[in-house]
Amino acid sequence: MDIEQLVRPEKVHHSVYNDPEIFNLELKKIFSVAWIYVGHGSQVSEIGDFFCTKIAGQPVVMTRHKDNKIRVLYNRCAHRGAQVVSPESGNAETFRCCYHGWEYGTDGTLIALPQPRGYDGSSVLIDNPDYSMGLVPRFAEYRGFVFASLCSTGPTLEEFLGPLTKSIDDLVDRAPDGEVEVAGGIARHLYCGNWKLVYENLCDGLHPNCVHRSSIEAAQEQDDAVFSDGAGNIGIRQMRQNGAPWEFWENQVGLWAYPHGHSLLGDYHDDEKLVASKNDPSFNDYLLAMEAAKGKARAKEILGVTLWNTNIYPSISFMSQFRQLRVIRPLSVDKTEVLGFCFRLKGAPENMFRDTINFANITNSVASPVLTDDLEIYSRISSGLKAEGNEWIATARGIGRDRREKDGGWIAENGLSELHIRNMFDTWMSYMVA
Numbered sequence: 001m002d003i004e005q006l007v008r009p010e011k012v013h014h015s016v017y018n019d020p021e022i023f024n025l026e027l028k029k030i031f032s033v034a035w036i037y038v039g040h041g042s043q044v045s046e047i048g049d050f051f052c053t054k055i056a057g058q059p060v061v062m063t064r065h066k067d068n069k070i071r072v073l074y075n076r077c078a079h080r081g082a083q084v085v086s087p088e089s090g091n092a093e094t095f096r097c098c099y100h101g102w103e104y105g106t107d108g109t110l111i112a113l114p115q116p117r118g119y120d121g122s123s124v125l126i127d128n129p130d131y132s133m134g135l136v137p138r139f140a141e142y143r144g145f146v147f148a149s150l151c152s153t154g155p156t157l158e159e160f161l162g163p164l165t166k167s168i169d170d171l172v173d174r175a176p177d178g179e180v181e182v183a184g185g186i187a188r189h190l191y192c193g194n195w196k197l198v199y200e201n202l203c204d205g206l207h208p209n210c211v212h213r214s215s216i217e218a219a220q221e222q223d224d225a226v227f228s229d230g231a232g233n234i235g236i237r238q239m240r241q242n243g244a245p246w247e248f249w250e251n252q253v254g255l256w257a258y259p260h261g262h263s264l265l266g267d268y269h270d271d272e273k274l275v276a277s278k279n280d281p282s283f284n285d286y287l288l289a290m291e292a293a294k295g296k297a298r299a300k301e302i303l304g305v306t307l308w309n310t311n312i313y314p315s316i317s318f319m320s321q322f323r324q325l326r327v328i329r330p331l332s333v334d335k336t337e338v339l340g341f342c343f344r345l346k347g348a349p350e351n352m353f354r355d356t357i358n359f360a361n362i363t364n365s366v367a368s369p370v371l372t373d374d375l376e377i378y379s380r381i382s383s384g385l386k387a388e389g390n391e392w393i394a395t396a397r398g399i400g401r402d403r404r405e406k407d408g409g410w411i412a413e414n415g416l417s418e419l420h421i422r423n424m425f426d427t428w429m430s431y432m433v434a
């Protein structure tokens with residue numbers, strides 16, 4: 001297979017979405033190299049807290065050790081290889097493997113063995129690092145967001161994030177107390193399709209007016225007055241916004257792409273007209289809390305940022321303005337798991353979190369009349385790509401009209417471009433042929 005032939009300027013070969021060999025290579029060349037999101041520090045806020053996830057299909061566990069520092073460990077017993085920590089999250093003084101009882105500290109160090117005499121004369125000793133749950137080669141955090149890389153060399157986390165640290169800043173700066181925390185559980189779903197499809201979709205301005213038409217029309221018929229506070233429901237407003245006219249997508253929505261495959265759809269929601277500020281008593285209380293904490297000018301500056309989906313390739317997509325984060329876990333070439341997390345803004349009135357959950361129900365819930373359209377499309381793509389007759393998928397929209405930005409990124413002609421898809425495949429190729 002000649003990988004270099006699979007991506008062309010205006011198209012990509014279908015095998016990048018449906019060939020299991022390519023998928024296995026992606027795990028090795030992309031997911032085992034890039035910085036992958038592990039979790040948020042608030043998920044392990046107390047000493048002994050842990051949270052299990054996967055990187056490149058490998059189980060890892062994020063812990064907070066008794067020195068109050070976070071570690072990311074391979075979740076594998078040094079004895080015979082069993083996964084040591086099996087609940088997804090919790091708190092423990094130590095991790096004891098359920099097979100033969102080898103016991104590890106929350107920093108991964110081997111601290112106890114059953115019937116240790118049996119190991120006399122061998123290299124199996126307490127504190128021998130060869131028999132610890134190993135640390136992954138690199139882990140780091142940016143403002144509480146923890147990432148890890150299974151590769152010991154490469155760009156630092158901040159170099160990797162590049163200008164998109166601004167999206168994480170946007171999320172955190174919106175908290176009157178300057179901190180956010182994960183709250184409200186995890187909304188998860190599987191879809192029958194390749195992992196790349198979700199990133200392509202999340203910055204795809206062309207699709208909402210078509211595929212989300214049924215919820216747009218239903219939302220347009222709703223009167224805001226039916227809601228008790230008269231402000232309208234944030235989910236309803238979002239559904240209506242999906243039906244913004246083409247001119248809006250062409251003249252007001254921005255699409256940016258960045259090194260390492262990242263992308264951003266912005267300027268989509270204008271606070272004055274569309275989001276929670278409109279006649280919303282919760283938002284007004286929140287505004288007062290922000291102004292008291294940061295001053296009027298700074299509060300206005302923070303709330304004036306209008307970022308929509310930020311894709312940090314290849315592991316997360318988040319909406320800083322709406323406190324939502326999706327973790328995208330590739331399971332196989334045509335199966336992907338998505339975990340949706342909500343963030344509470346510390347210092348904000350509790351009602352703001354109600355809005356966050358309402359919004360999650362539209363963007364991350366399988367009961368959503370919007371998300372389910374996209375999931376159906378992913379499985380139709382998986383099915384459609386089995387048809388012979390055309391080996392290629394077009395990525396040409398807006399090509400030749402992208403412009404370079406001062407921060408090293410590119411801005412698309414408009415919000416209907418496929419710049420972000422071309423950019424992801426440029427990055428994809430650079431990982432795959434490295």
Ligand code: FES
Nearest residue numbers: 077079080097100
């Ligand atoms: S496999 Fe873990 S103690 Fe044996």
Ligand SMILES: [Fe+2]
Nearest residue numbers: 201207208374
């Ligand atoms: Fe969609």
